[in-house]
Amino acid sequence: MTKELEIIELSVSAGSKSLLSKVSFSVRAGELVAVVGRSGSGKTLLTKAIMGLLPAQLRAEGEILLGGERIDQLDDRGMDAVRGRRIGMLFQQPKRVMNPRLTVRAHLLEALGAHGAGKARRHEAQVESLLHEVGLAPAAEIAGKRPDQLSGGMAQRAMLAIALAGNPEFILADEPTSSLDSILKSEVLELLRRKQQERGLGILLITHDIASVRHIADRIVVVSDGEIIDQCPTAMIFSKDRHAKTRELVDATQAGPRQRREISSGCILEARSAGKNYTRRSKGRAALEPTTLRLHAGEILGVVGRSGSGKSTFARLLAGLEKPTSGQILTHHEHFTPNAVQVIAQEPFSSFDPALTLRKSLSAAVHRLPVLEATKIVENAMTQVGLPLQLLDRKPGQCSGGQLQRIAIARALLVAPQVLICDESTSALDSVAQRHILDLLLELRDRLGLCLVVISHDMDVIRYVSDNVAVFYEGELVEHRSLDEFLSSAEHEHSQDLVAALSATSGV
Known part of the structure; x- marks a missing residue:
């Protein structure tokens, strides 16, 4: 008899509020099932319910069967015989789960x-x-x-x-690749698929990126607002007659070709042999080797590279947050001020004071202006990023990740910047919210003539927004060319690997 993990009519609630509603599906041994949905849809809550790790204030109903035996009624000792032995677990950020001393x-x-x-x-x-x-x-x-x-x-x-x-008989993998670059993401997904086939494992893979699992998942289950709205074999999920929210997820990861702009404006910011070494007396490997690169008004530069490749150090030099230990950062515009370069952080929640309303946080950037003028500027910035003014009276914890990232962009616009540096600004968002933020940045570029520096480990993001691409590898700028040339004839070996990984995970 084939071993099976069955979830039958599973509901999770907090008081009178329903978080998961009558979720039913199964994973057979030797099968990889992907559960896909936006942030907050209930995906991670599902894995916690299966593993018996729900917070005490939440109440679960329904049945969870492993090999025909109910595990939802087991006590802690009984679940200890399941966790890690019959069901293994992969986490989104393994370094936070592992004991740092061991x-x-x-x-x-x-x-x-x-x-x-x-x-x-x-x-x-x-x-x-x-x-x-x-x-x-x-x-x-x-x-x-x-x-x-x-x-x-x-x-x-x-x-x-x-x-x-x-x-184990089964593995639950909760967003195991969301913090990895395109090459590593492709490698880890292929490794999971290979282990599933070699060992006959049943794998339940949680993700918001529906395109990345199209080549490895046997079936896809789509979750929205705590309910299953769609489930079918993987090949069928990309057809046009699926549920509207399924189509929204698919469309967000299948961006069509975008018309590229010819950059004819003058240079506004230049890194001239700019390098950074954090080691004492400049001994040891530099975080960034001397780098020369010019930015133009209206240009979108996609910056890509693995963790530790030097891309964030380069961004900090451009923004004036660090001083280069060699070379210079030069401005080529008469009205270029220290505020002309603004950085949009990766994690929007950590960039706001949780105790203050968003109105107070944004007003701090224009506090020297008269109150009425400052209020008008703040509200205009909110309008520019497509958000209702009512959100200004909320605190950060009362907003979604997508809303807060838009507000972070609005705050940057308050000082009329010429360059926006987006340092992994969409990596914490689901694919739909990510697409909305990228479309907003493209609109702001067209409307305000901003230069955008988009730093990302996600090649889908780089491909969607960039006019030109800069590739960093082990602290060096190894390639800088137009997006079309980069995708069709990348020269550096690492660049070629990035393009190959893009094809492997996006299916295009």
């Missing part, structure tokens, strides 16, 4: 149930075998590292090794 080896030994020095030595070969299985080498060296010594991709592979150590 090595990878210690995590794996714990998952293997090997306690004590003698047992640890006997399991050393098994530890190295698991690391080899997920593509981590040299295994002995990786095993001795702590989580903070691993890159994002290595940490996710290590987490998969830990999940596999218990030889």
